[in-house]
Amino acid sequence: MPKRAALPPGLIVRTGKLVWNTMWHTMMSQMAPRSKSGDYVRPESSFRSREIFPKAGRYRLIVGMSCPWAHRTLVTRALKGLEDAIALTIVYPSTDEGRWLFDAPADLPFADCRSLPDFYSSASPGYKGRATVPVLWDSVANTIVNNESAEIIELLNSEFEELATGPDLYSDSLKQDIDALNQKIYATVNNGVYKCGFAQTQAAYDQAVTELFATLDELDEILVTNRYLCGNALTLADVRLFTTLIRFDVAYHGIFKCNRRRISDYPQLSGYLADIYQLPGIAQTCDINAVKRDYFGNLFPLNPGGIVPIGPGWDSLKQPHERAAIARSKPAQSKPAQSKPA
Numbered sequence: 010m011p012k013r014a015a016l017p018p019g020l021i022v023r024t025g026k027l028v029w030n031t032m033w034h035t036m037m038s039q040m041a042p043r044s045k046s047g048d049y050v051r052p053e054s055s056f057r058s059r060e061i062f063p064k065a066g067r068y069r070l071i072v073g074m075s076c077p078w079a080h081r082t083l084v085t086r087a088l089k090g091l092e093d094a095i096a097l098t099i100v101y102p103s104t105d106e107g108r109w110l111f112d113a114p115a116d117l118p119f120a121d122c123r124s125l126p127d128f129y130s131s132a133s134p135g136y137k138g139r140a141t142v143p144v145l146w147d148s149v150a151n152t153i154v155n156n157e158s159a160e161i162i163e164l165l166n167s168e169f170e171e172l173a174t175g176p177d178l179y180s181d182s183l184k185q186d187i188d189a190l191n192q193k194i195y196a197t198v199n200n201g202v203y204k205c206g207f208a209q210t211q212a213a214y215d216q217a218v219t220e221l222f223a224t225l226d227e228l229d230e231i232l233v234t235n236r237y238l239c240g241n242a243l244t245l246a247d248v249r250l251f252t253t254l255i256r257f258d259v260a261y262h263g264i265f266k267c268n269r270r271r272i273s274d275y276p277q278l279s280g281y282l283a284d285i286y287q288l289p290g291i292a293q294t295c296d297i298n299a300v301k302r303d304y305f306g307n308l309f310p311l312n313p314g315g316i317v318p319i320g321p322g323w324d325s326l327k328q329p330h331e332r333a334a335i336a337r338s339k340p341a342q343s344k345p346a347q348s349k350p351a
């Protein structure tokens with residue numbers, strides 16, 4: 010048989026790059042809208058009501074277990090002791106449709122909804138935005154109350170007082186400190202990890218990764234003297250940081266290239282993470298298999314082979330930590346970070 014002439018390697022590489030880059034940028038802009046300079050820009054949430062009629066069984070949270078924004082609401086629900094008062098529906102990502110799917114929609118009003126986008130359109134006909142988790146659903150008014158995690162956790166903290174057993178996580182005396190920290194942590198850490206992972210230019214990645222680790226370094230410093238970010242009491246600022254930190258070594262370090270250091274390399278942040286993980290009810294809100302499966306298995310443009318890496322696990326979070334000693338030995342100090350624009 011005559012041998013067929015091999016294609017020149019240069020041609021294969023150039024064609025492969027052209028096809029892949031075109032596909033990659035198209036898929037990335039679907040998954041992660043970006044600015045002209047290639048920075049990831051998270052879309053605004055659409056449902057922003059703050060009207061709550063606190064009654065056990067009236068409200069339901071819809072969450073995906075891998076999502077750090079939804080996880081904030083689960084952690085707050087647990088810290089406030091609202092598990093029995095506020096129901097839960099878990100959705101799962103479809104592997105090839107880029108949307109959340111219901112496993113058993115029967116406990117929701119639109120029983121024929123298979124996916125979260127269907128649910129959003131049934132709840133709000135004509136809705137054109139993204140169908141994101143978390144969702145706070147009002148089963149009496151049959152409406153989506155709010156789909157912005159930052160606001161849902163404030164509502165869970167303050168509007169369910171008659172039903173809640175947990176402490177105030179956003180007290181008036183700490184509000185200013187909490188807000189200042191939140192602003193910086195949102196821009197550079199919570200959303201910062203996504204800015205690293207979804208960057209479409211080297212410059213956008215370089216900036217995001219530099220800001221991310223600058224903030225982590227600063228937070229580690231604060232935690233030398235403070236058990237929690239604002240002192241000895243846990244607040245919503247900790248809730249918001251926790252759900253990013255717990256995914257960091259397992260997912261963001263690899264898939265989002267946040268790899269200057271791991272959280273387990275930070276002397277304070279590592280113990281702080283274990284401290285919060287070990288608080289009553291919190292470990293039950295954490296699902297490492299969902300985190301690995303969804304980040305590595307479902308963000309196709311970032312991991313086309315879908316291979317899920319073996320490590321690391323969360324065993325270190327179950328080990329004893331010394332954080333309580335900080336509260337005993339030192340007066341609480343609040344050191345709000347200087348806020349910078351995103």
Ligand SMILES: N[C@@H](CCC(=O)N[C@@H](CS)C(=O)NCC(=O)O)C(=O)O
Nearest residue numbers: 076078139140141142143156157158
């Ligand atoms: N601003 C929202 C963001 C929530 C968000 O981006 N959730 C992601 C999962 S981690 C989602 O549901 N994405 C589906 C989509 O964008 O279509 C919040 O904090 O509540």
